[in-house]
Amino acid sequence: MFEKSLLAHKRILVTGGGSGLGAAMSHRFAELGAELLICGRRSATLDETAAQLRAAYNAKVHTFACDIRDANAVADMMAAIWQDGPLDILVNNAAATFIAQSEHLSARAADAILAPTLHGAMYCTLEAGRRWIESDHNGVVLSILSTSTITGRAFTMPSAMAKSALLAMTKSLAVEWGPKGVRLVAIAPGPFPTPGATGQLHPEGRDSGPAARNPLGRVGEHSELANLASFLISDQAGYINGEMVVQDGGAHLRSSGAEDLLHWTDTQWAAQRTARAKS
Numbered sequence: 001m002f003e004k005s006l007l008a009h010k011r012i013l014v015t016g017g018g019s020g021l022g023a024a025m026s027h028r029f030a031e032l033g034a035e036l037l038i039c040g041r042r043s044a045t046l047d048e049t050a051a052q053l054r055a056a057y058n059a060k061v062h063t064f065a066c067d068i069r070d071a072n073a074v075a076d077m078m079a080a081i082w083q084d085g086p087l088d089i090l091v092n093n094a095a096a097t098f099i100a101q102s103e104h105l106s107a108r109a110a111d112a113i114l115a116p117t118l119h120g121a122m123y124c125t126l127e128a129g130r131r132w133i134e135s136d137h138n139g140v141v142l143s144i145l146s147t148s149t150i151t152g153r154a155f156t157m158p159s160a161m162a163k164s165a166l167l168a169m170t171k172s173l174a175v176e177w178g179p180k181g182v183r184l185v186a187i188a189p190g191p192f193p194t195p196g197a198t199g200q201l202h203p204e205g206r207d208s209g210p211a212a213r214n215p216l217g218r219v220g221e222h223s224e225l226a227n228l229a230s231f232l233i234s235d236q237a238g239y240i241n242g243e244m245v246v247q248d249g250g251a252h253l254r255s256s257g258a259e260d261l262l263h264w265t266d267t268q269w270a271a272q273r274t275a276r277a278k279s
C-alpha cells in the first residue's frame with residue numbers, strides 16, 4: 001500500500017519497541033526502509049526483536065535498555081542517539097496500565113502508571129524536541145494514546161488521565177513547535193490484543209471481550225495500526241499536525257469499553273486483588 005522507500009533514511013525511536021504494538025510498528029517501519037532505535041527495560045526482549053528486524057529487512061537497528069520513568073536515563077539515551085546523527089521521528093509507545101477500582105489505588109499504584117505513560121513520554125518528547133529545535137532539524141512525534149482521551153475510562157483512571165494529558169501535549173506543542181519544524185500527531189487505538197494489554201486489562205472473569213462489543217465484530221490487526229503509524233510519521237502526512245486519529249472499529253462511539261466491569265461484584269474485585277498479590 002506504500003512506496004517501499006516511504007521511510008528510507010528516517011531514524012526512528014520507538015519506545016517499548018521490543019514487544020507488542022511497538023514491535024509491530026518497528027517491523028513495518030523497517031520494512032519501509034527506516035533505521036530503528038528501540039528502547040525498553042528488558043534487554044533480552046529488545047535484542048530478540050532487533051535480531052528479527054535485521055534478519056527480515058537487513059535493517060540498521062540499535063537497542064537501548066532505558067527506563068523512561070528516569071529523566072536522566074532518557075537524557076543519556078537521547079545523547080547517545082544523537083552521537084550518530086539526529087533522530088527524525090519519536091514514537092511514544094511505551095506505557096503501563098492495569099484495571100483496579102480507583103478507591104483502592106494507592107499513591108504508588110497510581111504513580112506506577114503515570115510515571116512511564118505520562119512522564120516518560122513527556123521526557124522523551126522534550127529531550128528530542130529541544131535537540132531538533134537547537135539544530136534546526138525537522139522532527140515528528142507520534143504518541144500512541146487511547147480512546148479514553150475521548151470517553152474517559154472507568155477502572156483505568158490513571159491511564160485515561162495520562163493519555164489525555166499526552167493529547168494536550170500533542171495539541172499544545174503542535175502550535176508551539178510547528179513553526180520550528182516539529183510536527184506532533186497521535187493515534188487512539190481501540191482493542192489490539194497484545195500479551196501486555198491482555199494480561200493487564202483482561203483477567204479471567206471479564207466478559208467475552210472487546211471483539212463482541214465492537215461494531216465491526218472484531219479487534220484490530222497489528223498491521224492496521226502499523227500502517228496508520230507509517231503514514232502519519234511519513235512526509236506524506238506533512239500537513240497533519242496536532243491531530244489524533246481514532247482506530248477502533250467505531251467502538252468508542254458505542255461505549256467506553258469497560259461497562260462490563262460495573263457489574264463485577266465486590267467478591268470478584270477482591271479475587272482480582274488477591275490474584276494480583278499472589279502473582
Ligand SMILES: CCC/C=C/C(=O)SCCNC(=O)CCNC(=O)[C@H](O)C(C)(C)COP(=O)([O-])OP(=O)([O-])OC[C@H]1O[C@@H](n2cnc3c(N)ncnc32)[C@H](O)[C@@H]1OP(=O)([O-])[O-]
Pocket residue numbers: 095096097098099100106107108109110112113145146148153156159196197200276
Ligand atoms: C485503557 C486502554 C489504553 C491503555 C492500554 C495499555 O496501556 S496496554 C499496555 C499494558 N502494558 C503494561 O502495563 C506493561 C508495563 N507494565 C508494568 O511495567 C507493570 O505491570 C506496572 C508498572 C504497571 C506495575 O508494576 P509492578 O507490579 O512491578 O508494580 P510495583 O511493584 O512497582 O508496584 C507499584 C504499585 O502498584 C500496585 N499495583 C501493581 N499492579 C497492580 C494491579 N494489577 N492492581 C492494583 N495495584 C497494582 C502495587 O501494589 C504497588 O502499590 P503499593 O502496594 O506499593 O501501594
Ligand SMILES: NC(=O)C1=CN([C@@H]2O[C@H](COP(=O)(O)OP(=O)(O)OC[C@H]3O[C@@H](n4cnc5c(N)ncnc54)[C@H](OP(=O)(O)O)[C@@H]3O)[C@@H](O)[C@H]2O)C=CC1
Pocket residue numbers: 015016017018019020021022039040041042043045066067068069092093094095096116120144145146147188189190191192193194195196197
Ligand atoms: N494493545 C491495546 O489494545 C492498546 C494499546 N494502547 C497503547 O499502545 C501502546 C502499546 O501497548 P501494548 O503493545 O499493548 O503494550 P505492551 O505491554 O506489550 O508494551 C509496552 C511496552 O512498553 C515498554 N515499557 C513499559 N514501561 C516502560 C518503562 N518504564 N521504560 C521503558 N519502556 C517501558 C515495555 O517494555 P519493557 O517491559 O521491557 O520495559 C513494552 O515493550 C501503549 O501506549 C498502550 O497504552 C492503547 C490502546 C489499546
